[in-house]
Amino acid sequence: MGFGKTLQRVALVALTCAGLAGCGRDSGVLEPWPLDDDPVVFADAFTGRVEFQAFGNSKLDALGTDAAEQYLGAGCLRVTVPGPGAYAGGAFVASRARDLSGYNALTFYVKASRAVTVDVVGLGNDNTGGSRHEASTSGLPVTTAWRKVVVPIPDPDRLTHERGLFFFAAAPQGGAGYTLWFDEVRFEKVAGIESPRPAITPQTIQWFVGSTVSLTGTRTTFRVDGADLVVQHMPGYFDYASSDSTVAVARDGRIEVLGTGTASITARLDTTRATGAVTLNAAPFSPGLAPRPGVPAADVISLFSDAYANVPVDKWSADWDVAETAEIPLGSERVRRYTNMSFAGIEFISRPVDASAMGYFHMDVWAPAGTTFRVKLVDFGPNGVFGGGDDSQHELTWNAASIPRFRTNAWLGLEVPLSAFTGLTRRAHLAQLILSGDTRTLYVDNIYFHR
Structure with a gap:
């Protein structure tokens, strides 16, 4: 029945196009x-x-906006910084990417209801978690009088397709909140920005062949109107060189570890060499396999193991975590590797785990360095929503004083009674497993619940 109507539409379009040169x-x-x-x-x-x-x-x-306190024009931004236990912060994101390469600075006017120090202001954060050219200045002093702030862009040529325009974060001070006002937030070509001095924090790191490492500690100091201003920024503003490309290469702020040995990674901002270097010692990854589990499959709910059928996991690295992960082969099995980790969020929200009949949580971990490792289990409750009022959670810590003691360069089997997670008052709607600690690289295997 709809076929005839389709033919009529086609005929109408054909007739219309016949009379229009633009078709x-x-x-x-x-x-x-x-x-x-x-x-x-x-x-x-x-x-x-x-x-x-x-x-x-x-x-x-x-x-919010304010039509009474503006520096110029008809209105300004007003930020209500809350009291202790919270903060104000966010990103101004363009609906369509902008070419900002013709400007050398972000500028704005700012004042506060009392003298405070704003934690951070900057540019290049599009609030997706995938920003590559974030740049900011920290500890910004603000008084009750309007002042103009200039944040130099380390290399404007990198910002040809940017949506992250401006961001800030401000915490309470002196046990109380306060009000901030921003006005005339824009990009400019500013005179008086001179003498860029790029730097990378000197560090020696140990990594394994096959790893990818995100660089940290990149910054550039500028002379702005006669005073030094330090801009902390992502490593993507620099170009890199390796002293031995058979050991490691660096691009886009990441080091790819290719072979065993030692390599020195240096950086440049445009044509200016950065002070400092990263010394990389690369070794083969050969920890051997974790012990194969012996618990009968009928008594197991497995998230990750070659020994069992695994239940679905939505994300092995949640959008809100600070970690990178990959599943890699190890001998005849596969393990999951976390790198550049501060904390890793594993989510199975769409199909929560009902562990109410289980008695234990198990996982095997292997870390090349570190002194502390933590595991948190989160139950979203019957409503299945985080923060819905019926959540429960608990975190356990392993270190030099724990049983078992946290150790490195060896597989550590964690066999934990679920009753040890004392704050986890429900177990029928487990939705998150969060890993954290002071080890930036972690290998995990055999993650499961069992009777």
Whole structure:
């Protein structure tokens, strides 16, 4: 029945095109859509081309506008920083990527209801977790009088396709909150930004062949109107060189470990060499296999093991964590590797685990360094929603004083009674497993619950 209507529409389009010269196919090459180079982030009011996105766990309604305190024009931004136990922060994200390569600084005016120090302000954070060119300055002094702040862009040529325009984070001070005002937030070509001095924190690190390491400790000091200003930034602003490319190469702020040996990684900001270097000692990864589990399969709910059928896991590295992960072969089996880890979130929210009939949690871990390792189990409760009022959770820690003692360069089997997770008052809707500690690299295997 719909077929005839489709033919009628086709005929109508054909007749319309026959009478319009514009319906013919253009045989020329399509020109790319020009990128937006608008420098304005906020002036007087939101335009719909920029959206404010509050950071996780921040005061969600902290940001508003104010038509009485502006520095210039008809309005400004007002930020209500809460009292102890919370903070205000978020990112101003462009609806469409902008070409900011024609500017050398982010600028804005700021004042506060009392003299405070704002934790961090900057650019290049698009609140996706995948930002590559974040740059910021920390410990910004703010008084009750308007002042202009200039944040130099380490290398503007990197910002040809950027959505992260401006971000801030501000915590309470002196046991109380306060109010911040921002106005005339924009990108500019500013005179008086001189003498860039790039640097990378000197460090010696141990990694295994096959690993990928994210560089840290990159920054550039600028002379701005006669005073030094340190801009902390992501490693993606630098270009890198390796003293031995058979051992390691570096690109886009990451070191790829290719072979055994030692390599020195140095950096440049455009043509200026950065002070400091990263010394990488690379060794083969050969820990052997973790002991194969012997618990009968009928008594097991497995998240990750070659010995059992595994239940579905939504994410082995949640959007909100600070870690990178990959499943890698090890001998005849596969293990999961975490690198650049501060904390790793493993989520099985879509199909929560009912461990109410289980008595133990087990996992095998192997770390090349570190002194502390933590495991947290989170139950979302019957409503299946985090923060829904019926959640429960508990975290356990292993260190030099724990039983078993945390050790490195050997597989450590953690066999834990679920009753030891005393704060975990429910076990029928387990949805998260969170790993943390002071080891940046971690290998895990045989993660399961059992009777």
